[in-house]
Amino acid sequence: MKRDEFIKTALTGIIGTAMMDLNSFASAIDDGKKAQRMPALFIGHGSPMNALAQNAFTQSLTKTGNELPLPKAILVVSAHWQTNGTFVADTAKPKTIHDFGGFPRALFEVQYPAPGAPEFARQTKELIKSVEVKFDHDMGFDHGAWTVLKHMYPQANIPVYQLSLDYTQPAQYHYNLAMQLNALRDKGVLIVGSGNIVHNLGMLNWNDPQAKFDWSVEFDTTVKNKLAAKDHQSLIHYEKLGQAARLSIPTNEHYLPMLYIAALQQKSENISYLYEGIEMGSISMRCFKVA
Numbered sequence: 309m310k311r312d313e314f315i316k317t318a319l320t321g322i323i324g325t326a327m328m329d330l331n332s333f334a335s336a337i338d339d340g341k342k343a344q345r346m347p348a349l350f351i352g353h354g355s356p357m358n359a360l361a362q363n364a365f366t367q368s369l370t371k372t373g374n375e376l377p378l379p380k381a382i383l384v385v386s387a388h389w390q391t392n393g394t395f396v397a398d399t400a401k402p403k404t405i406h407d408f409g410g411f412p413r414a415l416f417e418v419q420y421p422a423p424g425a426p427e428f429a430r431q432t433k434e435l436i437k438s439v440e441v442k443f444d445h446d447m448g449f450d451h452g453a454w455t456v457l458k459h460m461y462p463q464a465n466i467p468v469y470q471l472s473l474d475y476t477q478p479a480q481y482h483y484n485l486a487m488q489l490n491a492l493r494d495k496g497v498l499i500v501g502s503g504n505i506v507h508n509l510g511m512l513n514w515n516d517p518q519a520k521f522d523w524s525v526e527f528d529t530t531v532k533n534k535l536a537a538k539d540h541q542s543l544i545h546y547e548k549l550g551q552a553a554r555l556s557i558p559t560n561e562h563y564l565p566m567l568y569i570a571a572l573q574q575k576s577e578n579i580s581y582l583y584e585g586i587e588m589g590s591i592s593m594r595c596f597k598v599a
Contacts (some may be wrong), residue, residue: 348573386565388505480544
């Protein structure tokens with residue numbers, strides 16, 4: 309074979325292989341089939357130790373993962389990724405972040421090696437028109453994501469990416485931003501808000517895991533009733549809901565992911581509860597699905 313013919317043949321092979329790789333990647337994003345519209349979930353994630361636990365809560369996560377349509381990707385809005393500005397992670401191979409201390413070594417050894425979802429991150433950025441969204445090229449999975457997904461999708465074979473919470477912005481900002489994410493559900497993206505409706509670590513009853521304070525039960529029930537009534541404005545302006553709200557939300561990073569999922573509820577959609585309960589007096593484990 310002549311030199312120029314050899315080079316041409318080699319280049320054709322290289323280009324062909326590259327095109328196959330690109331086509332394979334594209335087919336992973338869009339296999340030509342209309343994606344099934346996904347529900348949206350709020351998960352009250354509680355202690356990181358739930359990653360290792362087999363209890364009623366983690367069993368509900370496993371059951372939910374088994375019953376849902378298979379997502380093309382999962383977008384997590386977690387209480388544990390707070391930023392100045394709004395960021396979406398386009399990391400291709402996210403790391404498992406052990407963003408806590410004082411727990412057993414076994415918890416730090418847990419890995420959740422799911423791939424990232426750079427293409428869906430790009431689409432998410434493009435969907436949000438109200439604010440400038442920036443890419444974060446290094447963000448992995450914080451424990452609000454992986455301790456939950458470990459039970460829902462233990463094979464870690466579904467692409468996962470995260471959207472940050474801008475801690476400088478009020479609740480209305482987050483609600484308005486979340487409404488712009490609805491089109492992702494039609495693309496097969498499962499959107500998961502991970503936090504806790506009641507989250508007051510300063511008032512935990514360490515001696516009684518089953519404790520329930522009157523104010524935590526009151527506020528958890530209030531939120532449940534407001535969700536049922538689709539009274540989202542009251543949930544956005546939670547500071548007007550009295551002393552129970554003030555005790556339940558000393559800081560709002562765990563509450564805001566719930567607002568993201570409430571904002572995704574369409575007029576024809578209902579809320580169903582996947583799990584509910586109060587732990588150690590001041591943590592609500594309430595989880596729900598919008599569909």
